[in-house]
Amino acid sequence: MTAIHENDIVAPVKTGATLSADERRLRVRTGLSGFLLAAPIWAVLAFFLVGPIVMIVVVSFWGATEFSFYPDFNLENYEFLFGSSVTYTVFLNTFKYAALTWFFTLVIGFAVAYFLAFHVRSQTWQIALFLLCTIPFWTSNIIRMISWIPFLGRNGIANSTLISWGVIDEPLEWLLFSDFAVILAFVHLYTLFMVVPIFNTMLRIDKSLIEAARDAGASGFQILTNVIIPLTKPGIMIGSIFVVTLVMGDFITVRFMSGSQSANVGRLISNDIGLLAYPSASATAVVLLATVLLTIGIMLRFVDIRKEL
Amino acid sequence: MEKRPLSFYALAAVFGLFMLFLYGPTITIAILSFQGPRGGLTFPMNGVSTHWFVDLFEQQAVGDIWGSFGRSFTLGLIVMVTTVVFSVMGGLAFRKRFPGSTLLFYLVITSLIIPSILVSLGVGLIFNRLGLDVHWATSGLGAQLTWTLPFGLLIMFAVFNRFDKSYEEAARDQGASAWQTVRYVVLPIIAPSLIGVALFGFTLSYDEFARTLLTAGSYNTLPLEIFGMTTNVTTPVIYALGTLTTAFSFLIVGAFLTFAILANRRRARRVSDSGDGMV
Numbered sequence: 001m002t003a004i005h006e007n008d009i010v011a012p013v014k015t016g017a018t019l020s021a022d023e024r025r026l027r028v029r030t031g032l033s034g035f036l037l038a039a040p041i042w043a044v045l046a047f048f049l050v051g052p053i054v055m056i057v058v059v060s061f062w063g064a065t066e067f068s069f070y071p072d073f074n075l076e077n078y079e080f081l082f083g084s085s086v087t088y089t090v091f092l093n094t095f096k097y098a099a100l101t102w103f104f105t106l107v108i109g110f111a112v113a114y115f116l117a118f119h120v121r122s123q124t125w126q127i128a129l130f131l132l133c134t135i136p137f138w139t140s141n142i143i144r145m146i147s148w149i150p151f152l153g154r155n156g157i158a159n160s161t162l163i164s165w166g167v168i169d170e171p172l173e174w175l176l177f178s179d180f181a182v183i184l185a186f187v188h189l190y191t192l193f194m195v196v197p198i199f200n201t202m203l204r205i206d207k208s209l210i211e212a213a214r215d216a217g218a219s220g221f222q223i224l225t226n227v228i229i230p231l232t233k234p235g236i237m238i239g240s241i242f243v244v245t246l247v248m249g250d251f252i253t254v255r256f257m258s259g260s261q262s263a264n265v266g267r268l269i270s271n272d273i274g275l276l277a278y279p280s281a282s283a284t285a286v287v288l289l290a291t292v293l294l295t296i297g298i299m300l301r302f303v304d305i306r307k308e309l
Numbered sequence: 310m311e312k313r314p315l316s317f318y319a320l321a322a323v324f325g326l327f328m329l330f331l332y333g334p335t336i337t338i339a340i341l342s343f344q345g346p347r348g349g350l351t352f353p354m355n356g357v358s359t360h361w362f363v364d365l366f367e368q369q370a371v372g373d374i375w376g377s378f379g380r381s382f383t384l385g386l387i388v389m390v391t392t393v394v395f396s397v398m399g400g401l402a403f404r405k406r407f408p409g410s411t412l413l414f415y416l417v418i419t420s421l422i423i424p425s426i427l428v429s430l431g432v433g434l435i436f437n438r439l440g441l442d443v444h445w446a447t448s449g450l451g452a453q454l455t456w457t458l459p460f461g462l463l464i465m466f467a468v469f470n471r472f473d474k475s476y477e478e479a480a481r482d483q484g485a486s487a488w489q490t491v492r493y494v495v496l497p498i499i500a501p502s503l504i505g506v507a508l509f510g511f512t513l514s515y516d517e518f519a520r521t522l523l524t525a526g527s528y529n530t531l532p533l534e535i536f537g538m539t540t541n542v543t544t545p546v547i548y549a550l551g552t553l554t555t556a557f558s559f560l561i562v563g564a565f566l567t568f569a570i571l572a573n574r575r576r577a578r579r580v581s582d583s584g585d586g587m588v
Contacts, residue, residue, distance in 0.1 A: 033487075034407025037398040041458060042409075044395065045416045048451035049423070052431020059434055112327050115320040128322070131566070136331055138512035139558040142535050143551040147334035150341050150351045152547075157337070157352060188330065220316065224375075249424025252519060256539065269426050273523065278434060280349065285427050292424060 011098050053289070060282035069278050077283035085266075087284075091291070094264040097179075097254070098247045098295075101186040105243050106236065108187065109194025112233075114228070116195075116204035133195050145185050150182075152176035177259030185257045190246055194239035201235030202228070242298055248292050265291075335555055341402035342548035350545060361549035374534060374550065380445055381531035385515040387450060392457045392510030393503055399458075400465025401491070421459035425519030428452050448524040453514045460513065461506045468502040501572045508565040512558060 050228065063072035081087050112133065120126045151157045152175040159171040174180055205228065213223045229236075251266025265288045272281035341348075345356025365374060403410060432452045438441045443449070473494075480494045518532040523531055531554065537545050 021471050030405045031407045034402040034405040034410070037402035038407060038410070039414055040395045041399045041402075041417070041462070042413060043414070043456060044451060044454045045420055047435075048432055048455050049416060049420050049428065051435050052428055053423075055434045055438070056427060056431045068368045108323075109328060110322060114313055115324045119317045119320055132328065135559070135562055136335075138508065138516070139335075139555050140516040140518075140532055140551075142516075142518060142532055142539070143338075144334065145537075146539060146551055147338040147549060150337050151334055153351050155351045160352070184492065188334070191327075191331075196574070219312070243354055244422070245422040249426060250519075251426050252536070266424060266426050269430065271383070273430060278430075281430060282434070285424075288424055289427060296422065 010069075010175070010232060025131065029177050055283045056289075059279055060286045062279040062282075064277055064279045065260055067276065069276075069302070077279050078287075080280065081283050081287065090263050090298050093262065094248055094266075094291075097182060097186065097250075097264055098244050100183050101190065101247045102243050104183070105191045105194045106240065107190050109198055110236070112120050112191070113195050113199035113202055114249055116199055117205075118228075128229055130199065137192050141189055142252070144189060145253060148181065148188070149176065149186060152181055177257070177261060179258065179262055181257040183264060185253050186247055186250070189253065190243050193242035193246065194236075197238040197242075198232055198235040201232050205231050232242045234241075237302070240299060244295060245292055248295065249288070316555065326515075338548040339552045339555075342545055342552040343546040344548075350543065350548075360551070361546045362546060364544075364546050365553070367550050369552065373529070374531075377529045377534040378554075380528055381515050384445055384449060384530060385445070385511045386451070388453050388457055388514035389507050389510035390441040391450075391454060392461045393506050395454075395458060396461030396465045396504065396506050397496075397499070399462050400469050401495075403466065404469055417459045417462055420455045423455075423465075425456070425525045426522075428455050429523040430582045432520075436524075443524050445521070445525040445528055445530055448526070449521050449530065452520040453517050455534045456517060456520055457510045460509045464502060464506050464509070465499075468499050472498070501569055502574070504565055504569040506555040508562065511565075512561060515558070515561075 059069070060077055061073050061075070063074055063076065064070075116126055116129055116133075120129060149156070150176050153159070154171050154173070154176070156175065158175055159168075162168045163171065209227055209231075210223055213227050218226065225247065248264075249266055250264065251270045254262055254264045255267055255270070265284060269281045269284045269288065272278070341350070341352070341354070342361055343357050343359065344354060344361060345358045346360040348355035403414070429452060433443060434447050441447070476494050476498065477490050480490045485493070516532055517530075518536065521530055521533060527563050529537065535547070535550060535554070538550070
């Protein structure tokens, strides 16, 4: 998950005028072979990413009857979307999930990455513990959600433990199928998207900078806030972008963990799809995509990733 | 060795708790999947048995678990091979400046961050308008590639960023053709990283849900089947299934990691051999 900007790996450009004929021919050849090598990815992304986005934008202007939809150009889907108070509540809810998840994954992810990068001394242990953090990423999200049931349920481990400790008398009802459960599941699923990029940037921090800070009389906390955090910013941003986009685009975690009691934009779309209301689903999807891109744009305002890499 | 500061112990505790948080629920359902035949979805254990595992292997009242497992496995392999091949080609391409490389780079990033449901919906709509049937091996495959290719490509970027170009130059100086350089020099050097790309390709596909939801057609993949079960199965059989697929994922990850470690060792040994006969 190392993020690298494309500029890092392509050769510097010479302007066309300074090239000899031979150089120009070579340039055309490498350009062509590069284009051909990238052709499969072009093809996949054109048909399965660009095509679908264009299609969704187009369909968002189409009309719908109860059972089908037809080509048209009207703004009804958007009018309905923006005219409904549900939309605003749901978007607000989506932002709430994103913000809370971002906060918790950042705090936990930073602490874990910091421990791995600065406190674990042997490289073997570092790799082993890092792998331990990443293995769940390669297992099923759905199963990982299901596995919270025995813990959070009405008669689950959390409730029975709290009752046996005498903290509560009645089982807490808000553990499973609630916003609490949704956030918990998000943090559970996505913290590693923070850990990996933050750990990666921390490893690249020159240890002598930290020593220099210590020699200059900085306390541990000052080193953290004045040296480590600023240098870890690109990793934090990449992790934040991952977490925020994953949470904003989610529809399954919210549905499952809230027991269908809470809604986010993704669920709004999937409900429309369930009702075969594709034009309406498309309009919501367009607004969601715009919101996600806008959010990333705002986040990139704070850190220029390209400059910092 | 330097004395450990207090913050070490605090952070070690945080790390330990994080591990518990990460693996605790999985271990819990693994234990609960051995519930007795009359046991429920939560503790206490009502006896210990393999009843629910046996149940999985019998004719299912709901769903088609083994069929969907077969499909997910096949699709995982297809996605894995495609991801490795396309990512290597793409990685090689991005080392040069080619027309549209910046645009393609941004498309790859978009593919990674776009809400999955948009891919699902859009691919479904396109197939619908083209009059094609959605099927896990066509639309499902394409939709999953939009998720696995960015990861594969980013890994290749990282690999080629650290790649020492002098090996290639040496090969070229010895008269190797462009293809020979790739085949006999570049590929063997990057091979261990390809194991990583393959691991991403297979596991991300095997567990993919959101992008496959509207693109798999009438035959479900395993994650879709499991999700279907969550709404109408209220016995520990779902834990048994969860435990089995998680164990399977661990097995796959373990196999890939072992393979990667072995490949690295073999290479390290080979390198240290060089020049031994010169003494």
